[in-house]
Amino acid sequence: MTQRIQIEEIVEESNQGRSGGVFRCIGDDEESYFLKGLGVGRPDLAKEWICANLAKAFGLPVAGFALADVCITMCESFSQDWQRRIGHGTCFASREVKNVQWLEPGTMSAAVPEPLQNDLLVFDRWIRNEDRTRGNTNLLWVPHQDKLVVIDHNMAFDPDFETASFFQHHIFAAAIERVFSDLASIAEYQARMQAALADFHQWAEIAQNEWPWLDLEETREFELDSDALFAILNEYTSDKFWSMP
Structure with missing residues (x-):
């Protein structure tokens, strides 16, 4: 709901x-x-x-x-x-x-469990999000709970996304070897991605219905190209997606 x-x-x-x-x-x-x-x-x-x-x-x-x-x-x-x-x-x-505190990569990132580091690297690669770097983590840290909170995805589906640059600058770039060279991990992630996509078209339909116009005057229509976004997200099924940078 x-x-x-x-x-x-x-x-x-x-x-x-x-x-x-x-x-x-x-x-x-x-x-x-x-x-x-x-x-x-x-x-x-x-x-x-x-x-x-x-x-x-x-x-x-x-x-x-x-x-x-x-x-x-x-x-x-x-x-x-x-x-x-x-x-x-x-x-x-x-x-x-x-x-909360803004996650500082030099002092806090080591406190994030490796499985969660792996998840974030894979997820951001999946949605083509280059906006989670060492200089701008878009992550919050709850120190009294040792808990990470993930925010801010409006820069996803970047049309200028570059895989090499993404892997070079991502805050958890060190997770590359742990994930992208391990066939068992890749298979597990592919299953999770497939399951997570189950309601994609429902979310996209809601977005289109909520934001049909680009402007308040309702003179410029906004058409969400959900098919293009879905195609990007389905790249996880290809070997190229999982190739090492």
């Missing part, structure tokens, strides 16, 4: 991540969320939604997320800048995790 919330308050613009356009807000469930809206772009919101669901189905510790409604009356109360960057209608909300 798709979780949906109504945004009751925009608290402030957040410095979470490095792409900008993220706002801390309160939902009608009284939980705190980080909101991405119009400024991120509807295509990126669709990718964020699809990949958050895919990450959860794959078994990653992704932050809780929901589709979030911003009413037009609230939007009209914003400054012009916020109206342009938040908009109204459906946004994407990632639930705030309390008492």
